[in-house]
Amino acid sequence: KNEVEQSPQNLTAQEGEFITINCSYSVGISALHWLQQHPGGGIVSLFMLSSGKKKHGRLIATINIQEKHSSLHITASHPRDSAVYICAVTVVLRSNYQLIWGAGTKLIIKP
Amino acid sequence: SQTIHQWPATLVQPVGSPLSLECTVEGTSNPNLYWYRQAAGRGLQLLFYSVGIGQISSEVPQNLSASRPQDRQFILSSKKLLLSDSGFYLCAWSVGLYEQYFGPGTRLTVT
Numbered sequence: 001k002n003e004v005e006q007s008p009q010n011l012t013a014q015e016g017e018f019i020t021i022n023c024s025y026s027v028g029i030s031a032l033h034w035l036q037q038h039p040g041g042g043i044v045s046l047f048m049l050s051s052g053k054k055k056h057g058r059l060i061a062t063i064n065i066q067e068k069h070s071s072l073h074i075t076a077s078h079p080r081d082s083a084v085y086i087c088a089v090t091v092v093l094r095s096n097y098q099l100i101w102g103a104g105t106k107l108i109i110k111p
Numbered sequence: 112s113q114t115i116h117q118w119p120a121t122l123v124q125p126v127g128s129p130l131s132l133e134c135t136v137e138g139t140s141n142p143n144l145y146w147y148r149q150a151a152g153r154g155l156q157l158l159f160y161s162v163g164i165g166q167i168s169s170e171v172p173q174n175l176s177a178s179r180p181q182d183r184q185f186i187l188s189s190k191k192l193l194l195s196d197s198g199f200y201l202c203a204w205s206v207g208l209y210e211q212y213f214g215p216g217t218r219l220t221v222t
Contacts, residue, residue, distance in 0.1 A: 043216075101155040
C-alpha cells in the first residue's frame, strides 16, 4: 500500500463543474503539498498545508490531520485547469525532510 | 532570486549507452538537492538526495548514480541505460524545511 493515496486517478468534467480531488496518507507528516503538473511536465506548487484550509482564487485546499486526509477543490472549473494534480507529504527521513508523492490525479475539463 | 536549471530538456538514447543529466541551482547556498523520476503513468519517485558536496543518499537500488561535485551542481549518471530508465527526470532543491522547488525536467527516452 502506498503511503500517499489519491483519488480519483482520472477525472473528466464539464467546464464550470465543482471539482474535488482527495488525498489520504498513512505516515506522520510535517506538511502536505498540492502541486500541479502541466502536460509538458513542469510542476507548480499550489499549496502547502499543515492545518486548516487555504484558498487561492478558485482553488481551495483543506486538511484534517486527525483523519490524515486532504482535499483539493476547484470551483467554476475551466479547460485551462486540465493537468495532473499531485498530493505530496513532507516527512523526516534520516534527519532530512523528504517528499513522498501520490500517483497524481489526471483532470480533464471539457469546454 | 533562486533559479534551477536542468539540461538537456529531452534526450533519446539507445539501450546500453551512458547517461549524464545535469542540474544547477543559482541564488542560494548549500541547498538540499534531489533527483526524482516519473515513469509513464506513475507518480514521482525519489532517486537520490544530497545535503552537501559529496554527500549522496540513494533511495532506490538501480543502475543510476548521482554526484555533487560542487555546492550547487547535481549530476545524474548511468554507465549503461536500460529500457526501464525511460521517464521524466526532475531535479529539485530546498533549503531547510518543507518547500522544494523544481527544475523544468528532462524527458529521457531509451530506445
